[in-house]
Amino acid sequence: MKIVTICGAGIGSSGVLKVNAERALRALDLEATVVAAEVSTVRTVAADAQIILTTQEFVEAIGKTNADVIVIVNLFDTSELAQKLEDALG
Amino acid sequence: MSLPPLPESAIEIDAFAADWRAAVRLSGEALVRSGAAKSGYADEMIRMIEDHGPYVVIAPGLALAHARPGPQVIANGLSVVTLKEPVRFGHAHNDPVRVVLGLAISEAGAHLAAVAAVANIFNDSSAINELAAATSPAEVQRIMGVNPS
Numbered sequence: 089m090k091i092v093t094i095c096g097a098g099i100g101s102s103g104v105l106k107v108n109a110e111r112a113l114r115a116l117d118l119e120a121t122v123v124a125a126e127v128s129t130v131r132t133v134a135a136d137a138q139i140i141l142t143t144q145e146f147v148e149a150i151g152k153t154n155a156d157v158i159v160i161v162n163l164f165d166t167s168e169l170a171q172k173l174e175d176a177l178g
Numbered sequence: 179m180s181l182p183p184l185p186e187s188a189i190e191i192d193a194f195a196a197d198w199r200a201a202v203r204l205s206g207e208a209l210v211r212s213g214a215a216k217s218g219y220a221d222e223m224i225r226m227i228e229d230h231g232p233y234v235v236i237a238p239g240l241a242l243a244h245a246r247p248g249p250q251v252i253a254n255g256l257s258v259v260t261l262k263e264p265v266r267f268g269h270a271h272n273d274p275v276r277v278v279l280g281l282a283i284s285e286a287g288a289h290l291a292a293v294a295a296v297a298n299i300f301n302d303s304s305a306i307n308e309l310a311a312a313t314s315p316a317e318v319q320r321i322m323g324v325n326p327s
């Protein structure tokens with residue numbers, strides 16, 4: 089499974105989201121490759137992704153995609169992340 | 179995983195910022211003082227927020243300002259600015275901001291370990307309050323797990 093985290097530069101927020109998503113996945117005992125990317129590359133990077141994790145600001149720019157787009161409010165709330173990941177994968 | 183350098187020169191305590199742009203500019207100036215960035219980097223960080231919105235407010239009270247690697251970045255570095263009066267970035271959930279981290283990354287791809295180190299600090303949700311209440315750069319360095327410079 090491939091999960092892509094999206095932010096403006098592909099550095100800060102998406103990097104934090106990647107680290108914390110990996111933490112949540114471990115807690116759920118799920119395996120996935122998590123890639124951080126900037127929103128301008130979402131078409132190519134997320135072409136084969138099942139899930140896109142991002143914040144509200146980028147939903148519109150991500151646009152149409154086959155992946156489930158999950159919006160995260162607090163990037164450090166691993167229980168929010170785990171819950172939303174479990175809902176999407178369950 | 180190692181944090182980008184956070185010397186005392188990159189830390190400002192109880193700073194005054196009239197608005198979010200001023201707060202981000204202070205974090206850029208701190209990166210200039212420590213030799214991590216050139217003066218134009220602050221403008222690039224501000225432009226990221228103008229273009230994409232206040233997503234850099236990654237947790238309640240905490241902004242992680244940054245731009246892309248490029249000519250305005252000299253070396254990897256981190257800055258910490260704590261605000262005397264919190265400022266609003268326009269974030270729906272995480273405003274107002276009391277602590278602004280500035281992040282300069284010199285090379286795309288090599289930054290994830292650095293960002294992961296930052297993330298690990300704030301997985302302890304008390305870290306933001308502790309930083310906001312810090313009274314000296316040395317205390318900030320202690321909270322961030324950096325050996326005092």
